[in-house]
Amino acid sequence: MVSTTTESVNSRRWTMDAELEGLDYDPDEEEPFVPLKKVPNGDVFEAARAGDLERLGYLLELGINVNARDAWDSVALYYACLAGNLDAARMLLENGAICSEHTFDGDRCHYAALNLKVRRLLKAFEARPPPLGPLQSALRDTFISCPANRSSALFDQQPASGHFAQDGISYIFPPDVTFFVHGRPIEAHRVILSARSPFFRRKFMDDWRHRQEVRFSKGKLSYPALYSLVHFFYSDRLEIAVDDMEDLIRICKVCECEGLRKVLEKELVHQKYAEYKSLRDVDNSQKRFILQGLSLPEEDRLPAAMQRFLRISLSNFSALAILENAEDADSSSQVLANMPSHSMEDLADVCILVSGKIFRCHQVVMASRSEYFKARLSRMTGFREGTAGLHGQSLPLLEEHDLSPETFDKMIEFMYTDSLKDIDPDQAEEMFDAASRYLLFPLKRAAADALLPHLEMASPAELCDWLILSDMYDVLKIREYCLDAMACNFEAFADTSKFRAMLLRFPPPSGDSALRTTLPSAPGAGGTTNQGNILDDLREKWLEAEAAELDKRDESAALFDRRLEMLILVANEERIHDGC
Known part of the structure; x- marks a missing residue:
């Protein structure tokens, strides 16, 4: 470690x-x-x-x-x-x-x-403020892609990281509620606001249930303060003018955002005592306060809020084997008709059917995290995909094939929270395949982090399988871990038939160092995703592990190549013998 x-x-x-x-x-x-x-x-x-x-x-x-x-x-x-x-x-x-x-x-x-x-x-x-996490960045881009929000002066100098068409017309995930403060609109999505604020959740369950527009008439309500708070709900980053902090504290009190309110109150006291430092006749620029979500307790951050909401949603419909309990289309329709939908307080707006099990999900999260779901949901207007014979289902329903419910459950856990608590090693290959299929590439790194404790107890033969799998799906962290283990324990691996058979799967290492395609990188480090010759990387790591002197690296590399050649000859003989 x-x-x-x-x-x-x-x-x-x-x-x-x-x-x-x-x-x-x-x-x-x-x-x-x-x-x-x-x-x-x-x-x-x-x-x-x-x-x-x-x-x-x-x-x-x-x-x-x-x-x-x-x-x-x-x-x-x-x-x-x-x-x-x-x-x-x-x-x-x-x-x-x-x-x-x-x-x-x-x-x-x-x-x-x-x-x-x-x-x-x-x-x-x-x-140069620190970058947002994948979940925060994706939801922030969705928020700012709404036309009314994109025109806000707060982001004149901070464009979204997403790519928009030059003519200003591009697909955005539409908001489902618009707030008007002094005639100025703020577009948002109910599930995000409900996950972050008990006040908004109660309102969307009751008074604002069927309203797409909410107009505030109170003169004391500040548009910059409310806009900054809604943006914080999406991104876990608060940026507000110091002059608007008192208005924001009042809004936080109404919205029951106690953790954020306490931090702002303490900061406001500091700002008042620091007034003597501000020479307003010389420097009249507007001072701004910036807060990162990491400054708040974990339960007040975006991932924890989304995890709570996901838990409610999954408890309603996850693990319901619709097709297993229904013998035909009529019985399937009857089962779905008996399931409450509008009465549930999870604000789900799409159902996804995976191998007979239904998951209630939220389109804004699925579309923000995955280009696959963004494209599929954008074409779902005016009809319900896959609901033939399931007329009792009131929400749009998508059906995903060649995927187990357990893997899909882990996948949406990551999409909502940016983390994976645990993962079954037998589930890894399907998880990597799902990450590639649904264009959810950060899922590979999260799965690798969850799998590393299992790899520490793996045998040399199992690590060979993990290396092949990680190289196939380009999972850098597992690939580097396996290469490090093999380089530091090379002779132990060389004694196993699994390792020798694995050598036959890869092209031999390049003889000239100038022709080597890759250089080893630290575990989990960023870099190119196009890996080159894996045996080149193994040789470089072996040289590092053996602490070869600089002037003897070529000799050591040649020694390593000869050792590999001998192992490959043995592997070929073993393969011929097994074939007989």
Whole structure:
């Protein structure tokens, strides 16, 4: 675990963007101001203060809250800045630490920065906020693709990451509710608002159940504040003018967003006490407050909210074997007619039939996460696909073939929450196939993360199968894990017939290093998805594991190639013998 974390940390070396070069950042200044220490059992605050990148990287890989506070109400970034640990500060910023100068934590970090190089780093990350996660980015693009939302001044400088046609006409997933505040529209989707706010959920179940437009007449309601809150519901990133924060706090109270309200109230107190720093006669620019969802408790973030809503939806219809309980079309129709649909509080607007089991889902989530479902749902207007003989079903129904309900259940769990809690190893190949078929490529990485604990207990023969599978479906993390295990335990693998037979499946390694098609990468690291000769990568990793000296690498590589040739000859003889 330690070596893997170290490689992962080293692979994320930070480089300055071209447009930020004017900040005069000097890479030669990266040497720490104080000697670094090791805190192998320390928490994130001790690791940041000591500059222990190995421990800090390990904690971040575990998913700790990078903006958590200690007993002195300080965050880890504050201690890294105070000690002048540039690499530790960079690692925290890359993982979502808040550094905006006009926030409580941001101001503390700026004023505590030990030297100019740390302050330059903070400024650079202010200009480049951390990227959103896949779920947040997909839903945010859907929100901003709505014409009324796209025209908002809040995003004049922040276009959506999605691609829109040059003539302004492109397919967008349509909103199902529009709010009007002082005549200005905000388009949204009921399921997202209901998942994030108990107030909206009650309203959509009762007063606003059949309304597509809601007009607010209260004069005190602020359009910028409501727009910022709705955008936060989709993206887990809040950006609002400081002058509108009081209005937003009032809206959060009505919408019962208690976690966000408490953070905003505390920040508003800080802003009021910081007024003396603002020279309005010189700097009259509007100050903005930026909040990342990672600053909130886990239960108040978008994935947790969507997981709660998904659990309600699946409890209604998942695991109902419609076709198994129905002998013919008439009985199927009767079964569906007896199932409540409008009375359910999950706001589902599409049913998906998988091997006789129905899943109640939400079109906006399915279309936002998968181009396959976006294209299929966009063509579902005016008819119900696959509902022949199932007249009792009031929602549109799609039928998916060649897929098990268990795999589909895991797939939509990822689509709604960006995570997989656990996965059956026997289910892996179907999961990888589903990720490719439904154009849901981040699912491969999530499945790989869930499978790694199983791989640690796998035998050499099983790891050979995993390597073949990961190479076939381009699952980089599992591929690299298997190659690392084989390189570090090469002779143990060479003694197995499974490994020798596997060598016959791949082309031989290139003899000249100039012709080698790939270089090994750290487990889980980004890079090209087009893998080259897998035996080239195995040879490179074997050379690293053997710690060959630089001037002897060619000799060691030739030795490795001769060893492979012998194993391939043995594998051919074994195959001929087995064929006889």
